[in-house]
Amino acid sequence: MKMSGLLLFIVGILFKESCGQGTVTVSPDVTADNGSPTTLSCTYTVDNNYLLYNLDWTRGESVRDGFRIADFVKDVDQPIYYSNFSSSEYTASRDKINRIASLAIASVRFQDDSELFWCRIQVYTSSGSVTQISDSIEVIVTVSSGQVMITVSPTLNVDSGSSATLSCSYTTDASYGYRLYFVSWSMGETLRDVYKIAQFQEEGDSPVYYNNYSPPDYIAARDVANGVSTLVIASVDFYNDTGLFWCRLVLADGYSESEPIEVNVIVPPGSITISDHETGTYPGGGTSYLVEGESRQYRCVVPDINPGATFTWTVGGRSLTADSNNDVIGSNGLTTSTSNTSITAEARNDGEMLQCQASNKNGHDGVSTTVVLDVKVPPKASSMSLFDSSGPLGNQVDVIEQTAHTFTCRVEGTKPAATIKWYLDDVEQTAATTTPGVGTGLVDTESHWTFTPQRVNHRNTVKCEANTVESVGQFPLISTTLIVIVLEL
Structure with missing residues (x-):
């Protein structure tokens, strides 16, 4: 430049x-x-x-x-x-x-x-x-353009703790009689407010160091023949090395030229957490308990980084859209990045992983954390069926007086297994046999109730009601009306 x-x-x-x-x-x-x-x-x-x-x-x-x-x-x-x-x-x-x-x-x-x-x-x-x-x-x-030139790469992005090499090329037009007095490296926001790091006098290739800058932490070098000077930082530190580094050229007549290199020190994420208002912060791989249909917002936090992070949310491998993202710069100069996303729990989410991934450098995965979703699924009327030996039952069923009749109630796809109760005209019947589903996921539950109808049971209603601990309000049920058939002897 x-x-x-x-x-x-x-x-x-x-x-x-x-x-x-x-x-x-x-x-x-x-x-x-x-x-x-x-x-x-x-x-x-x-x-x-x-x-x-x-x-x-x-x-x-x-x-x-x-x-x-x-x-x-x-x-x-x-x-x-x-x-x-x-x-x-x-x-x-x-x-x-x-x-x-x-x-x-x-x-x-x-x-x-x-x-x-x-x-x-x-x-x-x-x-x-x-x-x-x-x-x-x-x-x-x-001093006219072309007589003195300095060329640098204006911006350098480098990970905290890694080494960095700053390079400066310079030329002076000998036809104008310019004699180089010194080449120096300094750090600061402006040339008026800098800390000098190292200086090469005239044609010398051995620098003088200043202000506690010295090898092996800071090594200045110079190629006199090719007009190149470099400054190697052995281990870049966010607090000490973020800012402008100046390559300065001073001629014997006092004229000077300088160019800054902006060093951006990348502090990658070291930790990441997921939390919600119900549970607080989850340990990595923790479990979030929900009920089907429940909406919950999750927050992902990555502290003390530079620059701020970009987030990726997935559930069961499917992408989720963030509700909001926010960066806050703390008193230490580092950024805390936050992202929020919301989920309305579905039965299919049970056992799936909610993952938050954060990165503040292109091409790097960064860090991630997961929460396992445990979705409780109460029974619904739409997942219940009532049948007997002849098959599914409709609004009414024919039964024969004095002849035992067995009803079966099936509740499908609940977590945990449903509790089933039988009622005859709103009177609970206890003589039932229930077979609960087995497993930690969605299960089916069946219950069998056998009774011998009497003439007085004509037009009575048989009800099957199901619930789990998570059920609220009116429990779902399915019913049929008895038509008692009296056989004449």
Whole structure:
């Protein structure tokens, strides 16, 4: 990724500074490429009652605290240069007739010349009092695209506890005379607020480590010939290594380029639980007891992960839709993910597994837990039948007076086995034989009742009623009406 680019050229108006004794008018602010020439100029006036004492150029944040470059004393044509400013790099000149001063910079440097340049005149009266008048030109030195480049992979996703390698490739265009000063690795949200990890000075390949970063936990390396630097983290930690890692390139003239790599530390699920409001939290492989037709919501929770998890619910291998999913970031920075789903129990669910699976990384199964559904199925009238030796019975049945008649009641598909009771015109009959179904799943139950009808039983109702512990309300039943046949002797 290219990080540098030309700053916009700043076009200014002419600026004038006046105090009544004279004026100084400077040219607009200047934007120039690093290494290119540029010329600054100013015009000045001196009122008739004043004399020009001195004209100078200064570089710095203020004219008072800046570094003086050159000055012209009174009417002298040749400037005097100061400090480390030489006429070969900074050429000052002036036109006394038109009162124009200029400063030509042979090759602007990012480190030195990205400053304010002040044009100042000092005027005085015959009494000897001196007044200063000045104004500034801002010089913005840019490094053009293509001259310095840094390339990184912007994002790195890595599992907590595993190793990670961050890589940075860089180039500097030698044709522009750029000399590399150092390459460094740092960590922090911004370059202003970072912890430096390691730094390579100039062409060196042995880093200096900072801020308790050191091998074998953090190993910085550099391939000088190919312009590549790497940082290897031996065991990535969520708390210490989540964030931006900066690869920074600093040139000898002070110009710098940097690119961040965002390290996302994946903390996979370590535990998972299923719970409901009836039972609370189930142990893995626990049993959830329901009654057919009952609706229940289950909650799946995965704590202390990063990022949040995605959930998959199944029952008996069939997909279930989640009612809701939610992520909450705790004070420790880790996420607790929650998912809810609801089931309306059916007979077929008995013995099936309800499974919750959670993962926070593509291509990985993550963790899962299961609950076995134990569905109680009370009897229903639709699953009951009444018959005798001749077959299923309808609304009425013919019986012969004084002749024993056996009725059979069958209740199918209950869990547990049904309790069957017999009634003759709402009077419970106890002389019945019941054969309960065997097994832990859905079972069928049969009961047999034999009685000898009398003439008084004509139009009596025979009822078979069934229930289990889970039955509520009116118990289901099936019935038939006796038609007593009297045989004449």
